[in-house]
Amino acid sequence: MGAHLQLDQLPLVDAARHPAVTTPSAGADRREDAGAPRAGTASRIVARIVQAVASRATLGDPVRVLGLTGPPGTGKTTIAAELTRALPRAGVPVAGQAPMDGFHMSNALLADRDLDDHKGAPDTFDVGGYVALLGRVRRADSVVLAPDYRRDLHEPVAASLPIETRGVVITEGNYLGLELPGWADVRGLIDLLVYIDTPFHTLASRLVERHVSFGRDRSDAAHWVRTVDAANVALVERTKQRADLVVTP
Template structure:
């Protein structure tokens, strides 16, 4: 999926002055993180298109806060993120501040880690990836207007679900627990995300 994304993003960014913010949206385990990292790396090989990838997952609420809110069993749903904080970061990135630090998410610690992605003012293309870039309610409604170009990455359900089950197994769940989480939580979120698909500028389909 890298080449189709490059074919769109490179001329789009070159046709603009200043910074371009590109979004990669899609359901859980569609391959957004892989594509965003590959796209950012490839853009860095094009003259004048320096790039950094920024994950929305860095704005997961902490596990302690999710427990306090009674949302531990819904981790990954829209209400389990600091959406307002994410919007604030996007505004700072668009403003071109001298140096902005973005958070990331650790799949080892299963927590967000602040201040690990430095973004200097000379970076031309910010590649933002996440599930909820196209939502139209709450603080999320401001996100679409802060992103210049949104690519929606789709993938076959069976491919995504298998990947999601493996992800939960790696966290220590047994197979029935992993499948329960995927079909009760992740796929519920996927339905919310799929409803936003038509707001994207381009839809990419990941092959089986």
């Protein structure tokens, strides 16, 4: 892990300057408001990705599955949403989204398996289900209904996102380049993998704010970032070399 990952120096946000945000209402589940890059930064990243996808199409090597990866807090969900609008404007149809987070284990199952203290780590996902879904969307022989993750409920919800047979499927998540058993099968199902590279001090601030915005006490949020999130960041950063394109905000 690079020297920037100093857990004891994690930047805590001044609660007096940044009061807690109320939990979002239903319908806000696909937003990453507190953990998203600034609009101008996101636009630059989106433009680079659109260019890469369009170039592949021009060369006769169209992208069916586009993967966005990087540590938690890089704004993957925000960028994925922007791509659903930007790609069609560039003449590239979008089939739908298949987020990795839709394959979170339920909170009840996590508790039953004593995994709830590190929810979000690789062993808290149904990776076999994720791999199977990516295989189905690659075959493109029927509409597929993908699960989504509702941040307002803190639970996955089945059959939430329709994926059409024609166009680019956008999938995003932390572990798309991971080489652990089960996860190693994901990379081969992605045509273009983009890694969003962001310094840890930026991620830490975003993640604290994200956890607070979804109802966690600020001190608890900072502790979670120091422990669970920081370990995930370290793991994901080692997958950068497996990406086809690395973008830096």
